[in-house]
Amino acid sequence: MKMLVPLNRLRRRHNISSYLLTISFITFATLLYFEFEDFTCLLRRPLTAARLHLNNNEKEKEKGKVDYDNQMDLPFTIQKTNSSSSSSCDIFAGRWVYDEMARPFYAEQDCPYIQPQLTCQAHGRPDTGYQHWTWQPHACSLPSFNATLMWEMLRGKRMMYVGDSLNRGQFVSMVCLLHRVLPDNAKSWETFNGDSLTVFTAKEYNASIEFYWAPFLVESNSDNAVIHRITDRIVRAGSINKHAKHWKGVDILVFNTYLWWMTGQKMKILRGSFESEMRDITEMETEDAYRLALGRLVRWLEKNVDPDRTRVFFATMSPSHGRSEDWGGEAGGNCYNQTGPIEDASYWGPSTSKSMMRVLKEVFSASKTVPITVLNITQLSEYRKDAHTQIYKKQWNPLTPEQLANPRSYADCVHWCLPGLQDTWNQVLYAKLFFP
Numbered sequence: 001m002k003m004l005v006p007l008n009r010l011r012r013r014h015n016i017s018s019y020l021l022t023i024s025f026i027t028f029a030t031l032l033y034f035e036f037e038d039f040t041c042l043l044r045r046p047l048t049a050a051r052l053h054l055n056n057n058e059k060e061k062e063k064g065k066v067d068y069d070n071q072m073d074l075p076f077t078i079q080k081t082n083s084s085s086s087s088s089c090d091i092f093a094g095r096w097v098y099d100e101m102a103r104p105f106y107a108e109q110d111c112p113y114i115q116p117q118l119t120c121q122a123h124g125r126p127d128t129g130y131q132h133w134t135w136q137p138h139a140c141s142l143p144s145f146n147a148t149l150m151w152e153m154l155r156g157k158r159m160m161y162v163g164d165s166l167n168r169g170q171f172v173s174m175v176c177l178l179h180r181v182l183p184d185n186a187k188s189w190e191t192f193n194g195d196s197l198t199v200f201t202a203k204e205y206n207a208s209i210e211f212y213w214a215p216f217l218v219e220s221n222s223d224n225a226v227i228h229r230i231t232d233r234i235v236r237a238g239s240i241n242k243h244a245k246h247w248k249g250v251d252i253l254v255f256n257t258y259l260w261w262m263t264g265q266k267m268k269i270l271r272g273s274f275e276s277e278m279r280d281i282t283e284m285e286t287e288d289a290y291r292l293a294l295g296r297l298v299r300w301l302e303k304n305v306d307p308d309r310t311r312v313f314f315a316t317m318s319p320s321h322g323r324s325e326d327w328g329g330e331a332g333g334n335c336y337n338q339t340g341p342i343e344d345a346s347y348w349g350p351s352t353s354k355s356m357m358r359v360l361k362e363v364f365s366a367s368k369t370v371p372i373t374v375l376n377i378t379q380l381s382e383y384r385k386d387a388h389t390q391i392y393k394k395q396w397n398p399l400t401p402e403q404l405a406n407p408r409s410y411a412d413c414v415h416w417c418l419p420g421l422q423d424t425w426n427q428v429l430y431a432k433l434f435f436p
């Protein structure tokens with residue numbers, strides 16, 4: 001059994017400055033293209049952010065207005081309650097219930113941090129039903145999300161999401177869930193390190209929620225947050241420090257990595273460095289390469305993370321809904337025009353590989369010293385064919401007459417509208433954080 005220790009015992013650290021079974025290759029290329037779009041928009045932010053950030057911290061220290069050290073830290077774990085005795089309840093097994101009043105937690109227009117790739121209403125989505133579904137585990141209820149309590153828990157701490165654009169969506173969802181309780185002048189949003197790192201800071205709480213771009217977690221030739229390869233992906237499956245040095249000292253880590261591995265081809269593994277002239281590249285089955293990379297992550301965690309002061313989460317694969325025949329829909333369709341969840345409780349689409357899931361389970365259960373909490377969001381998301389951004393997102397390139405005539409052809413059935421499904425991912429994260 002893992003023991004969680006109240007965080008007031010924890011040392012503090014101040015180091016922000018050092019910072020598919022394949023659907024088809026076409027879907028994959030499209031996904032990567034979306035990633036690129038996301039970052040072209042981030043690029044327009046001022047590049048002097050890092051400097052500003054440091055100055056602010058210095059100023060705060062000087063003024064000494066807030067005595068953080070006298071504030072009591074809330075422990076990660078608070079008393080178990082009836083509402084979520086997770087030991088007896090699998091919160092990932094349940095069903096979706098439509099609740100017009102209880103959801104969404106926030107309005108799309110009230111969260112300025114959502115990238116235009118995920119603001120579906122602003123881009124003309126005609127229905128809003130996808131915002132109103134709430135996840136009901138079979139054996140218990142999820143604890144209600146209390147943003148103030150979450151900030152109290154995060155006081156003096158850093159929380160970081162590390163992974164691909166799906167994890168970035170979850171990061172933005174968390175910021176949307178939490179920013180509303182902060183006054184306007186007490187929060188900031190900045191990017192660093194060639195846009196690899198996005199940091200949302202809550203000044204009064206001296207706390208940050210961050211996103212770090214590393215789509216394979218290990219080093220790869222897709223690591224540039226702005227320009228990354230769509231084809232010819234190569235990973236250095238044993239090499240993680242280049243990224244991991246930016247995660248050191250973080251108090252809550254939330255990882256994901258999956259879609260980028262699913263190319264339908266073997267993975268190219270580089271031994272040696274990307275800089276060397278002679279490249280020693282071997283090919284490997286996707287599962288084996290995934291095992292290697294996740295194993296590397298676990299070894300890094302065991303060496304660099306103190307389980308008494310750090311919580312580690314891993315979000316499982318996010319499903320895609322690119323073929324309506326998979327759920328018994330009409331031929332030739334996809335997520336476009338879908339307005340409600342799949343009702344078949346056993347539904348599991350072909351975009352989510354059971355063998356990759358097995359690898360994940362094996363690798364993480366072998367981790368003895370650092371408990372990794374798996375956020376098993378796959379099954380609950382499988383049902384949500386209605387929750388994708390579809391065609392209701394910023395299009396960076398003009399659409400062709402052929403595309404316009406057939407909206408399905410350019411529907412995004414990978415990413416998710418906000419508010420929406422990913423708020424539930426954070427709700428289960430919240431549940432696991434307070435009631436592990």
Ligand SMILES: *[C@@H]1O[C@H](CO)[C@@H](O)[C@H](O)[C@H]1NC(C)=O
Pocket residue numbers: 012013014015061068069156157158206
């Ligand atoms: C703010 O939090 C960091 C850890 O993220 C800590 O090192 C630093 O001392 C804190 N600053 C203050 C003023 O408490």
Ligand SMILES: *[C@@H]1O[C@H](CO)[C@@H](O)[C@H](O)[C@H]1NC(C)=O
Pocket residue numbers: 082
């Ligand atoms: C739930 O809490 C109530 C008191 O708040 C208690 O009487 C009851 O026994 C609890 N039920 C379970 C299953 O723990």
Ligand SMILES: *[C@@H]1O[C@H](CO)[C@@H](O)[C@H](O)[C@H]1NC(C)=O
Pocket residue numbers: 146147148149152
């Ligand atoms: C949320 O948490 C704060 C801080 O612990 C507490 O004061 C407040 O009553 C909570 N709100 C609700 C609705 O439970």
Ligand SMILES: *[C@@H]1O[C@H](CO)[C@@H](O)[C@H](O)[C@H]1NC(C)=O
Pocket residue numbers: 336337408
């Ligand atoms: C989408 O739904 C609308 C209204 O229900 C219908 O008119 C249209 O034909 C549908 N389009 C596709 C591609 O299914």
Ligand SMILES: *[C@@H]1O[C@H](CO)[C@@H](O)[C@H](O)[C@H]1NC(C)=O
Pocket residue numbers: 316357360361374376378379
């Ligand atoms: C996640 O849940 C699915 C069933 O919904 C299960 O088959 C799978 O093994 C779980 N994965 C992990 C890593 O626990």
